[in-house]
Amino acid sequence: MKWKNKGHEFDNIAWDIAQNFKDKGKKIYIFGAGLLGEELRAIMEKTGCFAGFIDNNKKKQELGVNGIKVISLQKYLECGARGLVVITADRKNIPAITVQLDAVGLKEGKDFYEYQEFMKSVFPILSVYANDQVYIELAQICLTERCTLKCKKCAHGCYAVDIKSQDMSIKTAKESADYFFSHVDIINEFVLIGGEPFLYRDLDEIIQYIGKNYREKIVIFSITTNGTIMPDKETLDLCRKYKVTIRISDYSMTIRGLETKYRQLREKLENSHVPYTVSDKENQWMDYGFESVDRKGREKEMIQVFDKCKTPCREIRGSRYYYCVMARSVSDNLKLGIGKRDYLDLDGLKEGDKKILLEFQMGFSEKGYLDMCGHCHGSDAVKYPIPVAEQVQRI
Numbered sequence: 001m002k003w004k005n006k007g008h009e010f011d012n013i014a015w016d017i018a019q020n021f022k023d024k025g026k027k028i029y030i031f032g033a034g035l036l037g038e039e040l041r042a043i044m045e046k047t048g049c050f051a052g053f054i055d056n057n058k059k060k061q062e063l064g065v066n067g068i069k070v071i072s073l074q075k076y077l078e079c080g081a082r083g084l085v086v087i088t089a090d091r092k093n094i095p096a097i098t099v100q101l102d103a104v105g106l107k108e109g110k111d112f113y114e115y116q117e118f119m120k121s122v123f124p125i126l127s128v129y130a131n132d133q134v135y136i137e138l139a140q141i142c143l144t145e146r147c148t149l150k151c152k153k154c155a156h157g158c159y160a161v162d163i164k165s166q167d168m169s170i171k172t173a174k175e176s177a178d179y180f181f182s183h184v185d186i187i188n189e190f191v192l193i194g195g196e197p198f199l200y201r202d203l204d205e206i207i208q209y210i211g212k213n214y215r216e217k218i219v220i221f222s223i224t225t226n227g228t229i230m231p232d233k234e235t236l237d238l239c240r241k242y243k244v245t246i247r248i249s250d251y252s253m254t255i256r257g258l259e260t261k262y263r264q265l266r267e268k269l270e271n272s273h274v275p276y277t278v279s280d281k282e283n284q285w286m287d288y289g290f291e292s293v294d295r296k297g298r299e300k301e302m303i304q305v306f307d308k309c310k311t312p313c314r315e316i317r318g319s320r321y322y323y324c325v326m327a328r329s330v331s332d333n334l335k336l337g338i339g340k341r342d343y344l345d346l347d348g349l350k351e352g353d354k355k356i357l358l359e360f361q362m363g364f365s366e367k368g369y370l371d372m373c374g375h376c377h378g379s380d381a382v383k384y385p386i387p388v389a390e391q392v393q394r395i
């Protein structure tokens with residue numbers, strides 16, 4: 001979307017929904033005390049908006065969940081509680097819960113929302129207009145573009161990067177965090193990524209720096225790894241200290257021998273009490289088409305592709321805030337020189353420019369697209385499935 005009224009793009013709708021939220025005491029009740037509900041609770045506790053759980057499950061009402069009280073919808077209505085209700089139930093149960101809320105006179109879009117819609121389109125706006133806080137779902141620092149693997153369709157183009165090339169300096173890595181957190185109040189997930197981040201010489205220093213200065217603003221602090229490098233004790237101690245989750249991308253279906261490495265890594269993480277996740281090995285990748293698509297600069301088409309895409313993957317690099325980490329890294333790593341100015345400079349933003357950052361985050365910019373969208377399938381990439389982590393050359 002092109003900026004037409006920069007800094008005021010949401011004014012028409014935002015003041016109403018912000019007032020509605022204020023009228024409800026700026027409280028969020030989460031309908032569904034399951035895993036998704038717990039994820040949302042972690043975010044809402046950071047914002048100070050969490051009011052309680054509602055659930056139809058009698059056992060949860062009786063025992064609570066992780067020490068948190070759970071009430072029935074009936075009880076919620078009887079005790080005169082007020083707040084916005086956000087449904088975090090299984091997708092298949094959402095229609096029935098919507099009917100249940102309708103039946104007691106609650107209105108969708110005023111009294112309740114479905115989780116995905118709420119977090120994507122409503123909460124970031126509420127956060128700025130009602131709480132004066134910038135909320136971001138996901139952002140990352142690419143500490144290094146070097147990698148121990150050379151995956152053919154790496155969405156960051158890391159296969160083209162020489163293993164001896166220069167990493168981001170620790171000064172720039174720290175500055176990136178400083179710029180980002182001087183404008184952002186709460187982020188759901190802040191990721192240290194690569195390439196392979198465990199190749200980064202100053203990893204301990206940056207974990208410590210972010211952990212010490214900004215951990216309070218982060219719900220999930222994570223490192224994404226391909227699992228080929230075993231972190232040492234110092235790194236693991238810091239991960240435990242600052243509650244860093246290690247996200248292991250499982251490529252063992254394609255690359256022989258990785259299963260053993262993953263097992264060893266998992267054991268080490270468990271013994272060190274460091275939280276971790278392992279991606280689904282059955283996953284497929286998508287080919288974004290960065291090397292084959294060419295829209296020949298057709299602006300209308302690029303705007304359409306960008307508007308449909310809605311990638312959540314922001315990147316901070318010094319003071320430059322990139323909407324799409326893939327666009328920036330593929331252009332740099334393949335030396336395409338495309339979209340060099342496609343970022344928001346946080347250095348130029350003042351304290352009162354929260355709405356500009358919100359708008360950029362939601363897809364507004366001067367052009368309404370990124371130059372790399374002219375070389376990308378965008379959301380249609382799902383139509384081009386490819387095997388996970390096929391290697392350019394033997395490792």
Ligand code: SF4
Nearest residue numbers: 147151154158195226
């Ligand atoms: S493991 Fe593969 S996909 Fe991940 S950064 Fe390295 S080359 Fe890219």
Ligand code: SF4
Nearest residue numbers: 309324372373376378
């Ligand atoms: S369409 Fe544009 S924003 Fe979306 S992934 Fe491709 S380059 Fe990034």
